[in-house]
Every structure is written in C-alpha cells, then in structure tokens.
Amino acid sequence: MKRVIKNSIVLLALITLITSCDKSKRKPNLQYMPNMYESVSYDTYGENSIYSNNMASRLPVEGTVARNSELPYEYENTIDGYKLAKAELKNPLDSTKIDFKKGKKLYDIYCISCHGKKGDGQGELVKREKFLGIPNYKDRDITEGSIYHVIMYGLNMMGSHASQLTEEERWQVVAYVQQLKNN
Amino acid sequence: MKSVKKHNLISRLTLSSLAFLFFFSINLSAQGDAAKGKKLFNANCAACHKLDKKVVGPALGGVTEKRDNAWLKAWIKDNAAFQKVDADAKEAAAFSPASMTAFPQLSDQDIDDILAFTSAPPVKKVVKATTDNVESTNKPENKDNTLTYILGAIMFVMLLMIYNLYRTVIEMKDDTKSKNLSEQLKSVCDAFKANKFLHFLLLIFFTLLGTWFVFSWLFQVGVDQGYQPIQPIKFSHKIHAGDNKIDCQYCHSSAKHSKTSGIPSANVCMNCHKNISEVAEDTKIVLDGITYGKEALDKEIQEKLYTAVGWDADKLEYTGKTQPIEWVRVHNLSNFVYYNHSQHVTVAGFKCQKCHGPVETMDEVYQFSPLTMGWCINCHKDSEIDMTENGYYKKIHEQLANKYGVEKVTEAQMGGMECGKCHY
Numbered sequence: 001m002k003r004v005i006k007n008s009i010v011l012l013a014l015i016t017l018i019t020s021c022d023k024s025k026r027k028p029n030l031q032y033m034p035n036m037y038e039s040v041s042y043d044t045y046g047e048n049s050i051y052s053n054n055m056a057s058r059l060p061v062e063g064t065v066a067r068n069s070e071l072p073y074e075y076e077n078t079i080d081g082y083k084l085a086k087a088e089l090k091n092p093l094d095s096t097k098i099d100f101k102k103g104k105k106l107y108d109i110y111c112i113s114c115h116g117k118k119g120d121g122q123g124e125l126v127k128r129e130k131f132l133g134i135p136n137y138k139d140r141d142i143t144e145g146s147i148y149h150v151i152m153y154g155l156n157m158m159g160s161h162a163s164q165l166t167e168e169e170r171w172q173v174v175a176y177v178q179q180l181k182n183n
Numbered sequence: 184m185k186s187v188k189k190h191n192l193i194s195r196l197t198l199s200s201l202a203f204l205f206f207f208s209i210n211l212s213a214q215g216d217a218a219k220g221k222k223l224f225n226a227n228c229a230a231c232h233k234l235d236k237k238v239v240g241p242a243l244g245g246v247t248e249k250r251d252n253a254w255l256k257a258w259i260k261d262n263a264a265f266q267k268v269d270a271d272a273k274e275a276a277a278f279s280p281a282s283m284t285a286f287p288q289l290s291d292q293d294i295d296d297i298l299a300f301t302s303a304p305p306v307k308k309v310v311k312a313t314t315d316n317v318e319s320t321n322k323p324e325n326k327d328n329t330l331t332y333i334l335g336a337i338m339f340v341m342l343l344m345i346y347n348l349y350r351t352v353i354e355m356k357d358d359t360k361s362k363n364l365s366e367q368l369k370s371v372c373d374a375f376k377a378n379k380f381l382h383f384l385l386l387i388f389f390t391l392l393g394t395w396f397v398f399s400w401l402f403q404v405g406v407d408q409g410y411q412p413i414q415p416i417k418f419s420h421k422i423h424a425g426d427n428k429i430d431c432q433y434c435h436s437s438a439k440h441s442k443t444s445g446i447p448s449a450n451v452c453m454n455c456h457k458n459i460s461e462v463a464e465d466t467k468i469v470l471d472g473i474t475y476g477k478e479a480l481d482k483e484i485q486e487k488l489y490t491a492v493g494w495d496a497d498k499l500e501y502t503g504k505t506q507p508i509e510w511v512r513v514h515n516l517s518n519f520v521y522y523n524h525s526q527h528v529t530v531a532g533f534k535c536q537k538c539h540g541p542v543e544t545m546d547e548v549y550q551f552s553p554l555t556m557g558w559c560i561n562c563h564k565d566s567e568i569d570m571t572e573n574g575y576y577k578k579i580h581e582q583l584a585n586k587y588g589v590e591k592v593t594e595a596q597m598g599g600m601e602c603g604k605c606h607y
Binding site: 007010011025026027028029030031032036037038039044045053054055079108109110112113121124125128129130131132133134135139154156157158159160161163164165166 | 225226227228229230231232238239282288385389392403404405406407409410411412413426427428429430432433436440442443446448450451453454455457458459463505506507510512515517518519549
C-alpha cells in the first residue's frame, strides 16, 4: 500500500513538473551548450555596444567600391540627371547576356506588386487601392537609361530599388520592362 | 426717348439672359461625373496627388476653389507650355522641383470629371462589423506515439486485473453487503499485496513512463519549434505577404545571393510606406488575443517606422536621424552548423514556405519547423536534384545516377549527408 502511494506521488510530481514547463513561446528554449550555439564573434544584425546605435553591422566608408562589384552610379538624383540618363545611358548587357527569363523572375518579385504582370500598372496593390496612379509603361516615354535611373533612385512616390537588386539584375529588369512596353 | 428706353430694356434683358445662360453654361461645363472622375484620378493623378494631403504634388481636395476651371484645364493638359504664357502657372510650378507630367490625352470632359471628384465631399466607407473567427494556427505534430500506446495498453491490463481481483474477493467472501466501503477497499489492498505479478507489472509501467518523460524532455532541449518572440513593431506578414501578395524576396532580398535572408532595412519599408502612412479602415491584427485596429496600427507606421527611418511625414523629407529597429530573430540556427539561404532559394529553387511554413497567414511569425538535424537530413534524403537545364553538371549527375542505380539523384546522394557539408 505504501509503495502504491509513494509511486503515485512520484508520478504526480513528474506530471506537474512536465506540465508546469513554460509553455508560452515568447522565450527561447533551454540549450545544451549555449557557448557552442551562440557565436563569440558578432553575428549578422547583432548588437555591438561600442557603436552609438548598438548595431554591429557598419556601413562601408563612403566611396568604397567592393571588389568584383559595381562602380558608383554617376548620374545625379535630379531632373537633369534623369534627363541625362534617359538620353545617354545604355544597357551594358548585350543580346547574349540578356536573359528574359531571369528578368521576368526578378520583375515578378520586385515590380509586379504595383506595375502589374503586364506592365499596365494594374498590380495587386493598385487593385486593392493601396497604391494608385501607376502608369502603363506603354503610355510613358521611357528609355533603357531612364528605367535604370528610376530603379536606382525611384521617382515621385516610387522608392529606390537599388538596395534590392544588383547592377546586373537591374539591367535584366530594364530589358524585361522594355519587352513589356514594346509588346 | 421712349424708343431708346425700350431699346435699353431689350438690351438689358438680352444681356441679363445672356449672362444667365453664360453662368448656367459654365456651371454645366464644370459639372462632371465624380464616379468617373475617381477612376481617372486614381489612374492618372494619384501617383503624385492625394485629396487631403501634400505628397509629391499639392493636395487636390477643393482645388476648384483656388483655380478656375479653364486655368486647371490648360495646366493639366500641358503645364510646361502653359507656364510660358501664364505667370500664375509659373508660380504654381515652383511648388516642387519635380515637374508634372503633361496629360494631353485627357479630354475636357475627363478633366471636369476629375475636378468633380476632387471637390466632392469624401465618402465615408461603411465599416462592416466583421465576425470572422481567428483561426487557430495549426502547428505540425508528428511525434512518435508508439510508447504512449504501449503504456496505455499496460495501464488497461492492470485496471482489468484489479477489477478481476476485486470480483474474486467479492465472490470468495460473498458477504459484501454487510461490509462497509473501507473494509472492502482493505480487502482489495490485501489481495494486491499478495499478487507479485501485479507488482512486477507496476514496476515496468513506472520505469517506462519515467523513461518516456525523461527522454521526451531531453529531446526538446535546444528545439525551438513554435518560438514566437514579441517583435518591436506589430508587423503582420499576413497583411503584407498574404493579403497584398508581396513576394517574400521583395523585402528579404538578400536570400537570393547570401547566407542570410536578410532583415529588410527600413528603406525597403519606405518604398511603400512613404505613400501609405495609414492602414485601411477595417484592417486589424490579433496578437495574444488582443485585437489591434486602425488606430493602433497607424501608430506603428507613423510613430515607430517613421521615427526609425527618420521620415518627416509633414515636410515629406528625411531628417537624417535614424535609429535601428530591434527585431527579434525567430529562426536561430546554432553556430556549429552552416546554412546558406542562396543555396536553397536560388540553386534548389525552394519556396520559402517549405521551411518557414505558411508565413503569409501569420500575423505574428513563429518558428514552423523544428530546425533539428534529423529534419534537415530527411529533406536532403527526399529532395531530388533537378538535373535538366544544367549542362555544367551533366556528367557528374549521370555518373552519380549510375553509381546509385537511380534515375534521379537526391541531395543526400550528392553529398548532402557528409558531415563536413554543414559542420566545419
């Protein structure tokens, strides 16, 4: 009899122990060896209290050009810069390097929400009346230079998409946008 | 004199009637169809103008009170040409360094429609009382239940035995009615004490139960499935990726090239939120059982986002004072394993949802997958390599397929189970 009581007490204790674990998922779980799980070096997006804003990630010094990367974009973010780019900036990718499949894939990620599948300005955000007044590419006088310039800096309510696309990707998108305009 | 008077009267009458007609005709011409105008406004003007707020161009609500109809028509059709002949137009152009697009394609009637829309009183949307239930998120459960079944079966056998014992005792004594409950129980206990096999079963039962508890506890250490930290901004993936169908990679743009999928920098938020400073009337999200409506969510944009990115919503310019948004990372892979997003997103072409679950339905993101090694390996074993359109690796793919005697090579057969692939 005593043993039964003893056993059931142990069982009860075990059940309470298990069920009383913090079930709210707001805090990370216990880890076996935290110092193996978490890096000593500063992680991407980590904190570093040395800097005033606590961000471990730093911006490169102004004017830095990374190896194997694009050179600075010379046209200014002004109306004159736009006109200049529109007139003289040409796509450095030749016909062998332009990949419409790739351009479409990128367009479908970065442009389609507003400009729509066909470039007619009927994207999902326009249909839902979040973003309005997106023109049809066909109605606008745009050149490869001006398209690239607008991807770099944005125009009016459109923001810059330079941080989301590399130089080569931007030109692929430009080629695809031109295809949409001309078809 | 009389005749003159008469003449005067006639001329007056004609004049006044003309004036009346003129007035009426102007009124007529200024009358447009506001509903049509709304469509035209949204298609042509709304990129730079709002009715109640300055954006790229000035607010256009009630613009007909400031400028007359003819002036507006001339301006809209070709403002650059109009600036050369009209001083007011030149002044108006100084509003912004950005010049307005010419709209020669709009007819007079179109412009009247648009102007009718701008001067029409704003229509208040009727907010429907929505009674949609908050769907409980189905988290995957695929635990191995064999042990539970075994324990249940043992428990069942034991209960059956106890019941049988009890019945035997009753039958043997055959005088149950005269005895009270405590005596009955006592007799059962006595019988239990005497039964050695029951003791043995009980021992096995508690050993197995104890092992099960201990092991299941040990196995969940370090596994954060379902982890759902509180984020600094009430950002809903459901609204952005679900309702508005924005591609995951629009914001997480580094997933295609880099190890990390990237927490989007706030300039990416501002690509849309420069324009969208408030949410729609009936937007709401539910966090921790509390519903947050338009009022609370507008603050998230106007106070938290605009402060972080340093955007002055009145002057429409950046102040240069920024502060980082301290998002809490949900998916924390331990540091001794290497994982690369671009390898899975760009090379394998997986959808983000394969590992992250239905993020587009989550108001608040939680960790969907266990992120354990067994989970990685299972996927590597199951995922077949796309060997078409990959001329560079054609030969090695063929050789591997021959080696394993299969038609399609899986990731594990490609070396995706080598320790050093992920642990180094």
